[in-house]
Amino acid sequence: MTFRVAGRGGVPASGVSAVALNLIAINPVAFGWFTVHPSDAPTTVSTLTFHAGESAAGEDFTRLTSTGEITVVNNSDGDVHISVAVDGYFSDTTGTGAGDEYYPLSTTYIYDTRPSLSAGSPARTTPVPANGSVTFQVAGRNNIPATDVTAVAVNMIATGQTARGWLSLHPSDEPDPLISSVDYVPGETDSSFEVVRLTGTGQITVDNHGTSPVHISVTARGFFSAATGDGGLPYRSVEYIKLVETLTGLGTENGSTQPLAAGATLAFDATTASGAPSDAVSAVALNINARRPTHQGWLSVYPADEDDPGISSVNFDEAGESTNGFDLAIPSSDGRIHITNHSSGTVHLQVTARGFYIHKDPEVIPDVPETLDGEGEELVPPEDGQVGAAARRTYKDYTRGPIYCYNTLHVQPAPFWVNFRRYNNGKTRLRWVKVNGYDEKLGTKETQYAAWRGDGGKSTYFWRRVNYHYAYWNIEDYIGRIYIHKSHKPYVKIGFKWKVIGQPDTNCVGYVNVY
Structure with a gap:
């Protein structure tokens, strides 16, 4: 069945990229599943699975196209009633005020x-x-x-x-x-x-x-x-993208087609399909299908660089009953997510991305006072991909900081400093990044990453989460790609996970110009 969504139930008639839907399969006669999609973009990916005689409810962030209509397909051998309610909608306008x-x-x-x-x-x-x-x-x-x-x-x-x-x-x-x-x-x-x-x-x-x-x-x-x-993050809706399919080996280690074993964890890349740098993706809208389970259990979904929280995202029954669930999962700084099977049996998984919450770096980064640390001259080799002799350049070394990174509640700042070398030809080289991420009273601020941005926003250097409490990264560990044109306005981005004893973790991001 196909029905109109745009212009109904509080959803605007235009300018909507997706809707948050509550879907209910009522009194199904036989086992089956719904596929839910824009009316002009069919898919075979299940959204909600149901079983004979058991009503089932689920959520989906369903993409809208210019038709403003959604199609629901009953993939079963029997009749089933359906209820669809709108929990909200997502504007296709980007930036603040959307x-x-x-x-x-x-x-x-x-x-x-x-x-x-x-x-x-x-x-x-x-x-x-x-x-x-x-x-x-x-x-x-x-x-x-x-x-x-x-x-x-x-x-x-x-x-x-x-x-x-x-x-x-x-x-x-x-x-x-x-x-x-x-x-x-x-x-x-x-x-x-x-x-x-x-x-x-x-x-x-x-x-x-x-x-x-x-x-x-x-x-x-x-x-x-x-x-x-x-x-705060805007939502970017995408065509449904399969990230994991254990039955076919998609997204699994070495293409394995084995089900997820009892107590085992599957790691997969959740952010590449977004088209954004991995550290810019703050959450992924996932539909998770637990298939052919051999025992009752549940799945936990969490960042690949964190411990299992032991909190359920999708619960499933035994006797081979497939179950769909939805989650807004936070990836690790390198874009990976873990799913752990909390059961004494095996289960196959299908994981589909519906969209991404992407942190857009600011257009304008406030300047921070800098301190001149030294000056001199050195031979500068050609940039990547260029040929020629090294040129002698004069330079000045500067330190900027402390720059403060606040969590989403603006409660406790996390300071960091950067040191860079500015050459007389207008180019810049990052030399080191230092972070103080420890607070004796409130807990710790765990450093997740530092990214040196340039060339239109691409990562030129990227340090993943390798330090705790205190971090010091030295650029000398990396060879090549060390010069950025001033016209590209390079900057350093720091990300923290703020860990307070007895409280949930929160995240914060800080920036500083280096030109």
């Missing part, structure tokens, strides 16, 4: 009723009653600001239920929309992703539409804010 921007967070619990993992305010260690509800605070907790937050991206789990039912989420001061966010069945742990709007209360209500009590777990992936500031 709408609310996204701020990714390291995955963290914001509410959990399970006694062993109880989290949130007000605290609760009992399940949500049959046909009951629970309200909890979101704004002002777990690095989500207390004000100016318009929505949160969450993953919700339903577990411990003894009968079928479903859960809905909504702002606490608005009525129940009667739209499922998670459908659950007895004996399973079921999960789904949702973008939930926040109002002035800063609270979310979960309603249990079932005859059985159910435990819930809600974890945050990030938040949307209308406030302008550093760290």
